[in-house]
Amino acid sequence: MPQRNALQYLLVTAKGLAMGAADVVPGVSGGTIAFISGIYEELIETIHNLDFGFFKSWKKEGFKLAWRAYNLSFLLALFSGVFISIISLAKLITYLLDEHPILVWSFFFGLVIASIVYVGNQISKWNAIVVVALILASILSYFITIAEPVGSPESTWFLFLAGFVAIIAMILPGISGAFILLLLGAYTTVIGIITQLSEGITSLNSTLILGALGKLAVFGIGAIFGLKMFSRVLNWMFKHYKDITLSVLTGFMVGALNKIWPWKEVLEYRTNHAGEEIPFLERSILPGNFVGDPQILYAVIFAIIGFLTIFLLERIAVKKQVKQL
Numbered sequence: 001m002p003q004r005n006a007l008q009y010l011l012v013t014a015k016g017l018a019m020g021a022a023d024v025v026p027g028v029s030g031g032t033i034a035f036i037s038g039i040y041e042e043l044i045e046t047i048h049n050l051d052f053g054f055f056k057s058w059k060k061e062g063f064k065l066a067w068r069a070y071n072l073s074f075l076l077a078l079f080s081g082v083f084i085s086i087i088s089l090a091k092l093i094t095y096l097l098d099e100h101p102i103l104v105w106s107f108f109f110g111l112v113i114a115s116i117v118y119v120g121n122q123i124s125k126w127n128a129i130v131v132v133a134l135i136l137a138s139i140l141s142y143f144i145t146i147a148e149p150v151g152s153p154e155s156t157w158f159l160f161l162a163g164f165v166a167i168i169a170m171i172l173p174g175i176s177g178a179f180i181l182l183l184l185g186a187y188t189t190v191i192g193i194i195t196q197l198s199e200g201i202t203s204l205n206s207t208l209i210l211g212a213l214g215k216l217a218v219f220g221i222g223a224i225f226g227l228k229m230f231s232r233v234l235n236w237m238f239k240h241y242k243d244i245t246l247s248v249l250t251g252f253m254v255g256a257l258n259k260i261w262p263w264k265e266v267l268e269y270r271t272n273h274a275g276e277e278i279p280f281l282e283r284s285i286l287p288g289n290f291v292g293d294p295q296i297l298y299a300v301i302f303a304i305i306g307f308l309t310i311f312l313l314e315r316i317a318v319k320k321q322v323k324q325l
Helices: 006-024 032-038 040-049 051-063 062-068 072-099 102-122 128-146 157-167 177-184 187-203 206-240 242-256 296-324
Strands: 264-271 277-284
Touching: 006 072, 006 177, 032 040, 032 128, 040 072, 051 062, 062 072, 072 102, 102 242, 102 296, 128 242, 128 296, 157 187, 157 206, 177 187, 187 206, 206 242, 242 264
Parallel strands: none
Antiparallel strands: 264 277
């Protein structure tokens, strides 16, 4: 693993800030940012090597050598940036979702459309199996979006599950962790918990801080378990069945477009931890059937902006690959 000076670690933290910003937004992958910024392979290798052998190395060679051997300064610098970015942006996203939901979801819709094109274009050979995999994944994903949640998004086991599954975004460029949370129906919940932590830190409210940290710890433990289980399986599938894997991922995004369609009709509400009534079951409707101002023109503009965001990131990634060849 490369040894860095303080300035270089500061640069790693800056890359973490960019990854955190990407992970907050459905459709933009932190893995993509890691790939573009040139730290993807080091990140995957460092995480893959991280195990309980660290403690044996600590006992045998000392903490400093063990820390260096496992490249933990890199992880600390990177995830410090990710954490700071997510904490900073979560409150803004929560505010925008409350005040301008149609515009925000339109932006996200454009992001995911572009991500579908981006991931789909990586399929090198289309055949019957690849097409069937894409169709089946799309259908499954769609039915997940319309299914009634099996538990409250704030329950302990659900947060564990969300962390377990969402960590896939750290392994594969092009797949957004926020998108997977959205598919599970846990996106607004996790963003709300992060916002709660941010407000607790700002106001020095220990009750808010401890409550949020407890929920994030459950989410984080799920992510750790998911990371260790997913990393080998997904890397193996990517190496041996790349086109099928990409078609499944593309299909999941296609089917999940229903989840981020900007115009919704609320079918059922639930009460959250703060005693507020929030949507529980929703149905996508046409803009003409929307109660209130559908903001069609602005929705189209923001969807185009979202699409172009991914398009520009893809161009940057392609240029970087060409330079490396």
